[in-house]
Amino acid sequence: MTEKKILKVIKKQENSRDCLVCGLENTFGLQASFYEIENNELLAVFTGKNHHQSYPGRLHGGLTGAMLDETIGRAIMLENPTIFGVTVELNVKYKRPVPLDEEIRVVGRITKSNRKLFEGTGEIILIDGTIAATATGKYMVMPLEKIMEDQSDLDWQVVESDEDPKTFEL
Numbered sequence: 378m379t380e381k382k383i384l385k386v387i388k389k390q391e392n393s394r395d396c397l398v399c400g401l402e403n404t405f406g407l408q409a410s411f412y413e414i415e416n417n418e419l420l421a422v423f424t425g426k427n428h429h430q431s432y433p434g435r436l437h438g439g440l441t442g443a444m445l446d447e448t449i450g451r452a453i454m455l456e457n458p459t460i461f462g463v464t465v466e467l468n469v470k471y472k473r474p475v476p477l478d479e480e481i482r483v484v485g486r487i488t489k490s491n492r493k494l495f496e497g498t499g500e501i502i503l504i505d506g507t508i509a510a511t512a513t514g515k516y517m518v519m520p521l522e523k524i525m526e527d528q529s530d531l532d533w534q535v536v537e538s539d540e541d542p543k544t545f546e547l
Contacts, residue, residue, distance in 0.1 A: 381506070382416075382547060383544050384420075384545050386543055386545065387412075387415055388412070388413040389410065389411070389412055389537065389541055390411040390412070390419070391533045392411075394532035398444065399411065401536060407440065407443075408423065409483075410423070411451055412542070412545070413454075418452065419451055419485045419486070420448075420484050420485075421444060421447070421451075422481070422482055422483075423480075424477075425440065426477060426478070427477060429477065434474075434476060434477055435474040435475065436474075436481075438469075441475050441509070441510050444481075445469060445483060445485070445500075445510060445512035445514075446464055446467050448483040448484070448499050449462070449467075449485040449497035449498065449514045450464060450497075451485070453497075459520055460518055460520055461521055462516030462517070462519070464516055465514075466515040467513075468512060468513050469511070470510060471509075472508060473508075473510075474509070475510065479503075482545070482547070483502070484499060484500050485499035486498060490518075492518065494516065494518065495518060496516070499511065499514075
């Protein structure tokens with residue numbers, strides 16, 4: 378087993394109001410938080426609830442894919458916070474069920490990029506360190522203002538909390 382490292386949080390990323398993955402006012406969403414960590418990776422944290430299940434006690438596989446997609450796609454923001462990734466291709470490998478009602482971590486990173494496209498990888502990590510799913514993806518580089526004409530309706534902002542971690546053990 379690989380030795381775990383303690384990694385410092387550099388910055389918390391924005392959340393929106395209604396997004397399925399990060400929307401803080403979407404009562405059916407995952408309400409994930411995203412943290413840029415010192416090893417130049419992005420880490421997402423969320424807890425699946427009963428309304429996110431497929432089989433009893435298990436996160437729906439589509440939501441597993443959505444978390445990997447969002448985390449890899451947002452990782453480009455470490456290089457430029459005004460850019461987002463629009464999915465071109467996503468390949469997910471499911472290894473273990475993702476349980477509900479416990480903190481789940483998702484790590485994403487960029488592996489290759491140019492001015493039009495980037496590629497990345499990611500993993501869903503369970504509380505015991507087990508990797509439950511992995512993904513590779515290809516994304517089109519897109520400035521946020523091209524995705525959303527009226528960003529005021531998005532309510533895109535960093536929402537700090539006293540519960541935000543300063544470090545993560547990975």
